[in-house]
Amino acid sequence: MKVSVDIDCTPEEARRFLGLPDLTPIHDLYLEQMRKAMTDGIGQEAFGEMMKSWAPLGENGMALWRQMMDGMSGKR
Template structure:
C-alpha cells in the first residue's frame, strides 16, 4: 500500500505547524548590522574579521569560501 500526502502551505504556516521559532527579528537585525557596517566604510580586513565572527564554523567556513572563490577565478576553471 502506498499513501501520498500533499500539503499546500506557506513557509510561515509550515514553521508554525512544526512549532519552530520565528527568527525573522534576528535575521532582520543581522542584515541591518551588515548593512550598517558596509555603509560606514568597510575595509577588506574588517570584512574578513566580521565574516569570521558571524559565519557558520568560523575560520573553517571562511577557508571553505576562500578556496571556492579561488578555484572559480583560476584561468580555464
Template structure:
C-alpha cells in the same frame, strides 16, 4: 504501499505548525548590521572579522566564503 500527502501552506504557516522558532528579528538584525557595515565602507579585514564571528561553521565557514570570493575575483581578472 506508498502514500503521498500534499500540504499547501506558506513557510510561516509550516514553521508554526511544526513548532519551530521564529528567527525573523534575528535575521532583520543580521541584515541591518551588514547594510550598516557596507554603508560605512567595508575593508577586507573588517569583512574577515565579520564572517569569523557570524559564519555558521566558524573557521570552516570562513574558508568556504574565502574560497568562493577568491574564485569570483580570479574569474574577473
C-alpha cells in the same frame, strides 16, 4: 500500498505547525548590520573579521557540515 499527501502552506505556516522558532528578528538584525557595514565602507579585512565573529566555526564548521552530509548521503 503507497499514500501521498500534498500540503499547501506558506513557510510561516509550516514553521508554526512544526513548532520551529521565529528567527525573523535575528535575521532582520543581521541584515541591518550587514547594510550598515556596507554603507560605512569598512575594509575587506575588517569585514572578514566581522564575518568570523558571526560564524565562529567558519571554514572548519563548513567542512564538518559537508563531511556529515557526505556521510549521510553515502558520498565519500
